Amino acid sequence: MGNAEARELSFASGATPNSIGSKSIEVFADALEERSDGDLSTKAYMQSLLSFMETPPGLRDGMADIGSVLTPYFQTEFPATIMLTEMTMLLELDDTTAREATFAFGGAISEYVFNNCPECLEEYNNENQVFLGISGSTPYTLICNTPVVTMDDIEGKRIRIGGPQWARWVESMDASPVSMAVNEVYEGLGQGVLDCTAHNLPDLTNFNFIEVTTDVTLGVPGGIFGGIATHMNRDTWSSLSAENREAMLYASAAIAAELARLYVKEHEENRQLIEDKEDITVHEAGDELKAATREFIEGDIETIAERYRENHDLERSEEMISEFRESMTRWVALVKDVETGEELRQLYWDEVFSKVDVNEYGL
Known part of the structure; x- marks a missing residue:
């Protein structure tokens, strides 16, 4: 790579300046620029280019290259993904700490959507978008x-x-x-x-x-509120080299980890406050x-499965819920000893994002 084709990508978010959302986008930008050897940089538009409600259609139409999407607000567009985000209360049954629940969820759902949810990937494809990971709040x-x-x-x-x-x-x-x-x-x-x-x-x-x-x-x-996602315009994604798509995925692991880290940090600070x-x-x-x-x-597990099967034609709802429940349990064990944002980023990268085939995914 070199800087001959250096490019600035727009990142739209409805988050306020100096919030958890905006701070995590700064980490994304730094990781992307470093990983792409300066090929790619990011200009963040906080509460200016697109609001949270405008982000999915804005990304679809190419008004921004990358965006923060609160998936639960878009039942029609992303039902399969939202069904998974509705299952975060299951973490309470494992007696997880706030840190474990938040760290585990981002890894579990990102891994599941990338690898085991063709219904989810079809949703993004239909909206001319590429899924780049999800993180969540504390309980x-x-x-x-x-x-x-x-x-x-x-x-x-x-x-x-x-x-x-x-x-x-x-x-x-x-x-x-x-x-x-x-x-x-x-x-x-x-x-x-x-x-x-x-x-x-x-x-x-x-x-x-x-x-x-x-x-x-x-x-x-x-x-937890488990729908803080990063999406990318599909045309922009397709226009990147394989190396720069890999850099984009690395930055996506970084933003997912940073969102989780900041939520846990502020959870602990406010608990004391x-x-x-x-x-x-x-x-x-x-x-x-x-x-x-x-x-x-x-009892609500059955309700969720039935609701999404009947209202959104998700025939595999029960199977998806069962698989995803196992995934969350596995991830609670994986994050048990993870304390820092750097450790979490590396875990997300090693276990999930690095395994995405940049020559196939989203193309």
Whole structure:
């Protein structure tokens, strides 16, 4: 390689500047430039070129070369992938730590989509896109303006949810799920329109929920937001040399690892922050609430399979869920001793991204 054909690629994201999303794109850019020997560089467009809702169609139409896609927002376009992201609550059954759950999920889903999900790859192909990996947040907690510890406490509460699996959980707890844009949650909690929001701890400071929160309950509902994906315009991907496609995959391993690392870092920092704040009480969910949640998770597997088979013609839904569940268990073991972002990047690269055939994939 050399710099004779040096090229700048656009990377669109709806993430705010200085957020986990934007910081991880910087790592992607550095990794891509270094791995391609300067052939490829990246210009990031944060909240300017395309919003999160505009990114998939924008990538399809070539308005950007690369983009951050929140797959759960696009049920029609990516149902097979979204079905996998709905299964993150299963990680609670293995008693994983926040670090293990977040690190394992990115490896498990990226590996599964690349190698075992032709239905997923067809979705991207239909949208003129190439899948380059997924990462996820840390596990969901209840961020509230009232104590919620027991089954009696949660009954009737209005809880903002970020996906259908959490909506089903809320309903199974005899509470009311509320669908609301994330930028409206602060006001909802502050004005009492919401009793709680199911969110990860980093979002306490990312969206300033900490200012309108009095109580945080750990241990439920669990599950992570597992749909922070990197996609590329298929025409741009096809125009790259095999060596530069390999560099793109290396940068994709880097961004997936960095997203996971930053979520875990902020999870731990905010966990300490709320312990130290006198105006916030940290609770552990009661045994009965935890047991009911585990019972829900076990039963919801069948619901997910049936829903995607009937609504999205995914004939292999049960088989995919069974395979992916095994993959997540395997990855929890793989990340057991992984502590740093560098170790996670290397693990993702060795186990998943380096094995993608750049002479065949996405072409």
